[in-house]
Amino acid sequence: MICFKEEQALGTVKLWIIMMTVSFVSVMGIVYALYMQLHLKQPLENKLSDTLLVILGVITLLVIAAINWLVLSGRLQTELRGHHIRYRFPPFIWRWKTIKLEDIQQFEISEFKQKRHGYHRSGQRRALSVAGNMALHLTFSSGKKLLLGTQKPKELKKVIEQLMKKETDHG
Structure with missing residues (x-):
């Protein structure tokens, strides 16, 4: 019995706002780099190959998602x-x-x-x-x-x- x-959630409103802001800025940076190089054919200073840029973009998105999940899904029961x-x-x-x-x-x-x-x-x-x-x-x-x-x-x-x-x- x-x-x-x-049950207490780790994800406070303040933490959610910080995490979502950092995530949004990071994703927008990736989207901008992909748009510039793949659509406008104007690579950024680093001049990565299209394939490498896409791979790094996907890896970065996965890392951001994993960090957000770890931090925001924490619960003390x-x-x-x-x-x-x-x-x-x-x-x-x-x-x-x-x-x-x-x-x-x-x-x-x-x-x-x-x-x-x-x-x-x-x-x-x-x-x-x-x-x-x-x-x-x-x-x-x-x-x-x-x-x-x-x-x-x-x-x-x-x-x-x-x-x-x-x-x-x-x-």
Whole structure:
């Protein structure tokens, strides 16, 4: 049974605007170079062959599309179920990662100071966030730490406190 579920999209309006603007300018540059060389027969300074220019144009468009897909399709998904927490961050972490409540030594919902969002690793610490500045901070018996960003800090805190209480009552 799912007690808590949250899905946060990485693609904020600001990020979409930046990505689409950069993509549009890049595509227009490719279209301009192709038009000048193939239609008007006036190659740009680099004087690439028509075939090479088309190949480079297609590769550039594919790279732009792949970067846009990677960045704008990112989603942090978090679930609290009976005796565990699950999370994933597609397209970077496809498979669900499962944390048993019994492996959690300490938890806290609080602000975090990190300015960058995304997936970060540093030694024994991992951080996954997509927006805002609130997170679930977990410390494990092994000494490892995990930060999961949340836009629902009060709801998450209430649910995890209830689950941890049940775990200690039954453990």
